[in-house]
Amino acid sequence: MNTEQVITMLRKNGHKVTPQRIAICEAVLSNKEHPTAEIIFKKISKQHPTISMTTVYHTLDLLKKLELVHEINFDNRVTRYDSNVSVHVNVICQKCGKISDYESEAIQSQWNRIVSAIKIKPVGQRLDAYVICEDCKG
Amino acid sequence: MNTEQVITMLRKNGHKVTPQRIAICEAVLSNKEHPTAEIIFKKISKQHPTISMTTVYHTLDLLKKLELVHEINFDNRVTRYDSNVSVHVNVICQKCGKISDYESEAIQSQWNRIVSAIKIKPVGQRLDAYVICEDCKG
DNA sequence: ATTCTAATTTGTAATGATTACAGATTACTA
DNA sequence: TAGTAATCTGTAATCATTACAAATTAGAAT
Numbered sequence: 001m002n003t004e005q006v007i008t009m010l011r012k013n014g015h016k017v018t019p020q021r022i023a024i025c026e027a028v029l030s031n032k033e034h035p036t037a038e039i040i041f042k043k044i045s046k047q048h049p050t051i052s053m054t055t056v057y058h059t060l061d062l063l064k065k066l067e068l069v070h071e072i073n074f075d076n077r078v079t080r081y082d083s084n085v086s087v088h089v090n091v092i093c094q095k096c097g098k099i100s101d102y103e104s105e106a107i108q109s110q111w112n113r114i115v116s117a118i119k120i121k122p123v124g125q126r127l128d129a130y131v132i133c134e135d136c137k138g
Numbered sequence: 139m140n141t142e143q144v145i146t147m148l149r150k151n152g153h154k155v156t157p158q159r160i161a162i163c164e165a166v167l168s169n170k171e172h173p174t175a176e177i178i179f180k181k182i183s184k185q186h187p188t189i190s191m192t193t194v195y196h197t198l199d200l201l202k203k204l205e206l207v208h209e210i211n212f213d214n215r216v217t218r219y220d221s222n223v224s225v226h227v228n229v230i231c232q233k234c235g236k237i238s239d240y241e242s243e244a245i246q247s248q249w250n251r252i253v254s255a256i257k258i259k260p261v262g263q264r265l266d267a268y269v270i271c272e273d274c275k276g
Numbered sequence: 277a278t279t280c281t282a283a284t285t286t287g288t289a290a291t292g293a294t295t296a297c298a299g300a301t302t303a304c305t306a
Numbered sequence: 307t308a309g310t311a312a313t314c315t316g317t318a319a320t321c322a323t324t325a326c327a328a329a330t331t332a333g334a335a336t
Contacts, residue, residue: 016283016332052286073211091258102256110248115267118240120229124268129253129260154303154312190315
């Protein structure tokens with residue numbers, strides 16, 4: 001989903017379109033690295049020097065409610081935002097914290113089998129696999 | 139794993155065995171409801187009125203390092219502790235926050251297929267399915 | 277185009293779970 | 307039984323996030 005489509009969706013849901021929102025949406029939705037609110041804030045500060053953290057948090061909440069991003073919470077108490085809302089596996093290095101997404105038809109169908117075995121219809125999911133990545137193994 | 143076995147493991151790893159540790163281990167390992175540090179603290183306070191939150195946190199960290207519990211972090215920034223360290227699915231209600239564990243040979247093998255498809259050997263995993271539970275659907 | 281108004285933005289202050297710290301206590305060793 | 311390093315405890319600090327209120331602004335109505 002590109003920014004233009006996000007704007008349309010904002011309007012459709014009765015939300016105002018502001019320069020800050022556009023900037024935040026672009027920054028989050030184009031970033032595949034599961035950024036934190038602070039990373040988004042810093043990236044946007046270059047173009048919007050007066051932007052505040054509060055606005056970033058508000059907009060991320062909005063995107064969360066619109067189901068355009070998912071939150072991923074970690075033990076360091078910093079929330080990361082994932083613009084990949086399809087069924088996928090977050091492969092997370094225990095040492096350096098780097099996250100890689102894995103997405104495939106196979107993963108999708110295995111997960112479907114798991115949820116149907118449990119007899120539930122999830123409204124969302126989070127699949128983490130914790131590893132020590134190649135860089136950290138050395 | 140029962141408390142006696144935990145004591146043995148503590149000794150084997152060179153950690154001292156204290157009444158507080160025994161109480162905390164018993165409370166966490168016997169609780170299937172993914173308690174918070176505060177819940178553990180309150181439960182133990184009855185028998186150990188002078189216990190401190192710091193001790194609870196220290197002991198939970200120890201159990202985490204010994205791989206006897208897993209942390210589950212949520213967006214309200216409160217950490218929950220899961221004494222089920224096998225491969226299982228946390229079915230979490232989006233409204234009331236209740237967590238139910240689902241564990242089976244089938245889940246285990248489906249997950250194994252997923253990780254082998256990705257070509258990784260995880261040191262751990264977290265599988266969440268988000269639902270609206272029957273009580274909250276009403 | 278201008279006005280109006282509710283939504284949004286912003287800066288500051290509050291929150292609260294967790295961690296750091298240092299002194300008192302205690303489990304275990306010899 | 308004494309010695310010592312680990313553990314426990316209470317208090318203070320941390321810091322990501324949220325609450326709040328005043329200033330600004332997008333979009334609707336005129």
